[in-house]
Every structure is written in C-alpha cells, then in structure tokens.
Amino acid sequence: MSPKSVHAPAAMSVAVSAVIFAMRPDEGGRMHLWLPLVRRTREPFGGRWALPGGWVGADESLSDAAGRTLHETTALRPRYLEQLYTFGRPDRSPPGCDDGRVVSVVYTALVRGDEAEQAEEGENVRWFRTDALPDLAFDHSEIVEYALWRLRNKIEYAHVAFFFLGERFSLRQLREVYEVILERTLDPANFRRRVEATGTIVPTTERLTGGRHRPPRLYRTEFTLDLRATGPSA
C-alpha cells in the first residue's frame, strides 16, 4: 500500500552545513587532512562537536548560506565550495528537539593550509585530523565519511588538488596532496609525467629555496573550477 499523497508543504526548516577540508602538517611535520568543527552550546547534543552551519536566510541561495555560515563560525572564505548531498531523514534530530524537522544541505569546501592557520580557533571552534575525529552530533560523522569518500573519488578525475595549495607550488607539494587524500604513496617520476601530460600546470622560473637540498621548480595553474562541471550554479 502506498503512503497518502501530500497536498500541502509540511513544516520543515532548511539548514546548511559545511565539511571544510584543509591540508596541514602535524607537529612532526607530516601532512594530514584536517577539518574545523564547532562545539554545540545547546541541546540536542550540547557539548558535542558538529559541522559548522546554520539556517538559510529567506532571500539567500543555498551556496551563499553555506559560505556565510561557515565564515561566521570559522572566518574562512574558501575558493572552493560545492554541494555534497542533502540529508533529510525524519529522525535526524532526536525526538523532542525544538527545531522540528530539519533538512540539511551539506557543502564541501577546500581551503589552503595557510588560510586554515588564520582561521579563528577557540574553546568552541577547533581543527581535527580526519583520521582522529570524535563522535559528532546528529548524523555528522556519517556525513564526513561520505565527504571523504567523494573527495577521494573526485581528486582522481577533477582538478581539486590545487585548492589545497597556494598560487605557486612544487610538484612534491602537489603529490603530497594526492598521497594524503588517497592514503598511499605515489611514484614521484610517474606522478610528474602524469600531471605534466594533463597540461593543467605551468612551470614558472621560480624555485622553492630553504630546504637543505636541490630547490624544486615552482608551478602554477590557471585552472579555475568550472562549477557547471561539478554541479549547477544553484
């Protein structure tokens, strides 16, 4: 038997959240993926960590709302912001929750490591390594898992790695982004050939000095994300 048809919209709130990824070294200098979480100050899940987010304004697009709310909590302004998935199970919030039913449109954002440094951190905002996350509020653990899965797939066929890096980068830095996300090492020689063949990077005359070894050439990319390629401009 089918459920009854619905002739009028039900009462529902629309929220946005963001999974914000950054590539940063740990204390030992090893690179990892990190994301910022905010501590909930209210029930439900008071005290638990959650993805940054908030309500969508009446005259605001979903992506604008995602950009605004993540800026309000983390002070970040990512260059990359893409819709990930919309979560709307009726039981997402525990029973007796004030907010009623909430549909969350979740975005993935990518920021550079140096941007992440500048991001405000405090008692209620903190960066976590993706391989050492606490149990999150709501279904946010599941959401992060899915965002990681999508990022790993996406990096294989889309030019998203550049969003983790600055204007100029060495091939080692680029390779490190791939290695951390794919969780395996890549042959430097083969990686170089592959990425050079795609034609998405351009060598500059600059070199990266400071290491105690031969300084690598720096590259740049004119590549700017075509949003039509990843999702409509919505």
Add this chain to the structure above:
Amino acid sequence: MSPKSVHAPAAMSVAVSAVIFAMRPDEGGRMHLWLPLVRRTREPFGGRWALPGGWVGADESLSDAAGRTLHETTALRPRYLEQLYTFGRPDRSPPGCDDGRVVSVVYTALVRGDEAEQAEEGENVRWFRTDALPDLAFDHSEIVEYALWRLRNKIEYAHVAFFFLGERFSLRQLREVYEVILERTLDPANFRRRVEATGTIVPTTERLTGGRHRPPRLYRTEFTLDLRATGPSA
C-alpha cells in the same frame, strides 16, 4: 560586507522532483532516451511541462517522497533512485507565486523500457525524447541537462546500464544503452571484452531468438546497486 547572520529558520517549503530516464525505441525502431513529464494545471507556468514531483510529507524521508510522488503521477516504481542535486535559488519561482520559497531535492530514476510502456500516459502525462524536449517550467530544463550530464559520466564508472534492461539481455542490448547515453558508437568486439573483463555479467545458457540472424547469448547480472557507493542512505 557580509550579509547578516540568520538566527531562526525562514519560511520555506521542501519539494522533491524526479528525472526518470528510460530507454525506448522510436517508431522506426531506433533507441533513444526518454523521460516522462507532467503538464502543470496551475500557475505559475500553467500548461507547461514539468518534472514529476510534489511536497515532502512530515514524516517521510526525501527518497521516500521522491518515490511516492513519481509513482502518483506516472505509476512507475523504479528500482534505481538516486539523489541528484538540491536546487534552492530564491528566485526559482517567479515573483508573486503562492508557494513561497521552494527548495527542491531532485532525484534521478532509471526504469526499464517495458516498465515505461506500462506507465500511464494521458493528456497531462507524456514521455518525451531527451533530444526533443519542450521548454520546461521553472528551472527544470537546466535540471534535466544536468541529470543527463551526470548520467553520461556515471555510466563510465558505475554499473547503472543494467537498470535500463530486463533480467536477461544480449550484449548488443547492453551496448545500445551505452551508445545512446554516450551518443557515439562502440566497437562490438572491444565492448564485449571490456564488459566481460569487469566480471559484472554472467552468461546464461539462453539465447535470444526471433531475429533473422544468429541468436545472441543472453547474460544476466547479480549486481545490485550499493547505495553507499553513490550517496548515503538518506
């Protein structure tokens, strides 16, 4: 200057729509991609064709709502239903529209050709070839374009072609699905090798008789879509 922060949810309605694809021959026997549209009986866009859809019930998941509303209008029960994208620009509905602001979670569904035959058709529900669509209501033309783009990409790496076919199928039928979606011909020999190598199809002892030529072997697949691979169970 940033927009003001939003401390309470705004009034918004959540709707679902479905882009339902089927593979069917035209009068001349040539295969094409088709989708069912419904004629709007109310303003805005009264008389224009639109994607089937409706409101999300208060205690209904988004995918359940998508399945229910598309069944109500087309009588179809697709085996494949996947979230495509969520559209929420504030100006999606023309000004002065009764429904207020609407956020639409759009799903893609795949059905077999013989199922499509059974689907009710009438004055207000009709199948259209994807290469000969009228101007649709709202932003639905843009949505269909994006769904087509995603389908073309998806068929390259995911096992979605089987959802267009019945329990048993010849390699030619499978190849035809690929050819129609990718809009190019594929070498039969190389296609056979490629699809056999993936191990997703199993030969049966049956053959497809009736043609005036050597009858092809029929294959089947135990493959059932793992929804975790395409999107979380939401």
Add this chain to the structure above:
DNA sequence: TAAATAGTGTCTTTAAGACACTATGGA
C-alpha cells in the same frame, strides 16, 4: 545459400607502473 549479426583473434597505440640513473643546491 545469402544476409545479418554473433563472436574471436591479433596488431597497434596509449597509459600506468617499476626502477635505475643523473643533476644540483645546501650543510
């Protein structure tokens, strides 16, 4: 036996991976 499609074999091209080797700046 002719038409038509099923199905096989094989050569070429291209991309990916393994890995040895040379190059060069800094301590």
Add this chain to the structure above:
DNA sequence: TCCATAGTGTCTTAAAGACACTATTTA
C-alpha cells in the same frame, strides 16, 4: 664532499582501439 631531494630515461605491463576474420541462425 656527502646528503637529500629534483628531475630524466627506459623497460614492462595492462588497457583501449582498429579491424580482419570465423561462426551460426533464419529467410
């Protein structure tokens, strides 16, 4: 001069494509 990493060359393997060829059923 040695160390560490940058960067090159080359061989092997696997996959994709082109295309000739054989096989089998129905009209």
